[in-house]
Amino acid sequence: MPKSDQEKLVKAIAGKNPLKKMVVPSSDDLVYWQERLVNRKYVELARPLPFKELSISVEHNGRSHCFPLSSADPKTAAAKAHKIYEIVVTHGWDRALATYPREITFAIFWLSSPLVVTYTTMFSEPGSNAALVTPSEAFAGHPSLRVLIIEPEASVRRALSHWVGKVAGYSVSAAVSSIVEATKLAGTVNVDFVLLNRLLHEASLEASLQSLRKSWPGVPAFPFGIYGGSDELFVGITGVTNGYFLQRRAPLQLLEPLGAPRPSNRWTQAKAVAAARAYFLSLLSAPPPDDDSAESQLTHREREMLEFLSRGFQDKEIAAALGISIWTVHTHMKSTFEKLGVHNRAEAVSRYLQK
Numbered sequence: 001m002p003k004s005d006q007e008k009l010v011k012a013i014a015g016k017n018p019l020k021k022m023v024v025p026s027s028d029d030l031v032y033w034q035e036r037l038v039n040r041k042y043v044e045l046a047r048p049l050p051f052k053e054l055s056i057s058v059e060h061n062g063r064s065h066c067f068p069l070s071s072a073d074p075k076t077a078a079a080k081a082h083k084i085y086e087i088v089v090t091h092g093w094d095r096a097l098a099t100y101p102r103e104i105t106f107a108i109f110w111l112s113s114p115l116v117v118t119y120t121t122m123f124s125e126p127g128s129n130a131a132l133v134t135p136s137e138a139f140a141g142h143p144s145l146r147v148l149i150i151e152p153e154a155s156v157r158r159a160l161s162h163w164v165g166k167v168a169g170y171s172v173s174a175a176v177s178s179i180v181e182a183t184k185l186a187g188t189v190n191v192d193f194v195l196l197n198r199l200l201h202e203a204s205l206e207a208s209l210q211s212l213r214k215s216w217p218g219v220p221a222f223p224f225g226i227y228g229g230s231d232e233l234f235v236g237i238t239g240v241t242n243g244y245f246l247q248r249r250a251p252l253q254l255l256e257p258l259g260a261p262r263p264s265n266r267w268t269q270a271k272a273v274a275a276a277r278a279y280f281l282s283l284l285s286a287p288p289p290d291d292d293s294a295e296s297q298l299t300h301r302e303r304e305m306l307e308f309l310s311r312g313f314q315d316k317e318i319a320a321a322l323g324i325s326i327w328t329v330h331t332h333m334k335s336t337f338e339k340l341g342v343h344n345r346a347e348a349v350s351r352y353l354q355k
Contacts, residue, residue, distance in 0.1 A: 030074075030075055030078040030079065032078075033056065033077075033078035033079075033081045033082050034074045034075070034077075034078045036056060036057070036081070037054045037055070037056060037069070037074055037077055037078065037081070038054070038055055038056070038057070039052055039053070039054060039055070040053075040055045040066065040068075040103065040121075042120075042121040042248070043055070043068065043103065043121055043123075045120075045121065045250045045251060045300070046120070046121055046122040046123055046163075046251050047068060047123055051071075051072040052072050053068055053069065053070065053071070053072060054068075054069045054071060054072060054073075054074065054077040055067060055068050055069060055103065056069060056077070056080075056081035056084070058081070058084055058085050058088055058096075060085075060088045060089060060093070061093075063093055064228065065093075065096075065097070065102045065103070065228055066102060066103040066228065066229065067081070067084055067100050067101070067102050067103070068101060068102075068103065068123060069081060084096060084100055087099060087100075097124070097126065097153075097155065098126050098127065098154075098155065099126055099127070100126065101123040101124050101125060101126060101155070102123065102124050103121060103122075103123055103228070103229065104121070104122055104123065104124055104156060104159070104226055104227065104228065105119055105120070105121055105226070105227040105228070105229055105230050105232065105233050106119060106120055106121075106122055106159075106160065106163075106224060106225075106226060106254070107119035107224060107225045107226075107227065107233050107246075108195065108222055108223075108224045108254065108255075109198065109222065109223050109224065109225065110222060110257055110273070110276040110277075110280075111273065111276060111277060111280075113241075113242045114240070114242040114243040114244055114245060115237065115240045115242075115243070115244035115245070116244070116245045116257075116276065116277075116280050117233075117244070117245070117246050117247070118246075118247045118248075118249050118253075118254065118256065118257060119230060119233055119246065119247070119248055119249070120163075120248065120249050120250060120251050120253070120254055121230075121251075122159050122160075122163055122251050123159060124153075124155035124156050124158075124159050125155055125158035125159045125162060126154075126155040127155075144169055144170050144171040145169060145170050145171070145192040145193055145267075146170075146171055146172075146173040146189075146190050146191055146192045146193070147164050147165075147170055147171065147172050147173060147191070147192070147193045147194070147195060148172075148173055148174050148175075148176075148182060148185070148189070148191045148193070148194045148195070148216075149161060149164065149172060149174070149175040149176070149194075149195050149196075150175075150176055150177070150178065150179065150181075150182050150194070150195070150196035150197060150200065150208075151175065151177065151196075151197050151226070152177050152178065152197060152200065152201070153177075153226075154177070156226055157175045157176075157177065158175075160175065160195070161175040163251045163252070163254060164195070164254065164255070166251075166252060166321055166322075166323075167252055167253075167254060167255050168252075168307065168308055168313065168321055169260065170193075170255060173189050173190060173191050174189050174191075178200065178202055179196075179200060179202055179203060179208050179211050179212070180202065182194075182196075182211075182212065182215065183211055183212075183214075183215045185215075186215035186216060191216050191219055192219065192220075192266075192267060193219065193220055193221075193267065193272075194212055194216070194219060194220065194221035194222070195221075195222055195223075195224055196208060196209075196212070196221060196222075196223055196224070197223070197224060197225070197226065198223035198224060198225055199225070205223055209221055209223075218266075218268050218269070219267070219269075220267050220268065220269045220271075220272035220273075221269070222272075230248070233246070234246070245280055245283075247280075247283070250300055252304060252322075256279070257275065257276040257279040257280065258272060258275050258276060258279075259275050259279065260310075297339050298336060298339055298340075299335075301322075301332055302332055302335060302336040302339070304322065305318065305329070305332050305333055305336055306336065306348060306349065308321065309345055309348060309349050310349050315329045315330065315333075333345075333348075336348060
């Protein structure tokens with residue numbers, strides 16, 4: 001970085017206080033950034049790459065976000081980390097978040113007393129105009145439950161649309177930024193299920209839920225939160241009198257507490273809450289897993305394969321849902337059959353449903 005630009009960066013950080021001094025690393029000082037590079041846990045489920053991706057936590061003006069750096073090479077990653085930092089300092093957080101994907105923790109609040117939450121790690125999707133992923137297009141003959149997403153930030157909205165749309169049995173009817181936008185869709189968009197940010201600025205959570213009930217009577221709606229990381233989620237849980245249950249899931253297991261979707265059986269809020277409550281009670285009553293069992297040796301992707309098979313999906317449909325080739329599906333199937341000691345799909349599904 002030229003000296004004049006570096007001086008501007010220092011002034012931007014220090015503000016109007018001439019006595020406030022900060023040492024700003026130059027773009028050539030890769031050691032400074034290399035020492036701060038980390039390998040984050042859980043990110044490979046939301047951002048599968050053929051290498052161990054490095055990340056950086058950028059802090060400025062009391063805010064911090066963790067950015068993936070698209071590289072396993074420390075020098076390359078350090079250079080990108082500094083570039084992100086420069087944009088934050090000179091142009092502000094909004095510009096940086098609209099330019100680079102960042103790690104987020106997405107948490108769905110299923111019950112309030114006791115507080116029951118599933119959460120996952122994913123990445124925001126800035127600047128993308130890609131069409132929403134809709135299982136109803138990929139899985140002909142398999143009706144999907146239609147989800148309305150209400151999230152103010154565009155890059156987060158795209159990420160949620162992407163992952164919810166990839167969950168087997170669900171599609172995204174619409175993704176909007178506010179309750180006002182959502183209510184305008186009443187009568188024109190079919191909705192079976194609503195996810196809304198619990199911190200919408202236009203109204204309280206309860207007022208937002210009431211507006212939705214008027215627009216879509218009887219349609220279940222659950223609030224969610226967006227956090228910089230799971231630690232931020234944990235710290236934010238206060239004032240819980242009846243205890244809480246937090247469960248980390250992979251992105252494609254976001255809606256697992258609701259069980260297998262049944263589009264033919266219209267949901268109500270009461271039925272959806274009952275399904276979620278039964279799911280978590282089953283976890284509490286389940287016996288400790290047998291680490292020597294064949295099922296315990298299955299990978300996350302192999303379990304996904306069995307879940308799809310149990311719902312009647314074909315290989316091509318599974319490949320479309322997971323964004324992999326049909327040959328990769330066959331490879332996972334072969335490995336799954338070998339681990340379970342079965343010879344065909346029917347036997348594998350039977351074994352899976354008896355778990």
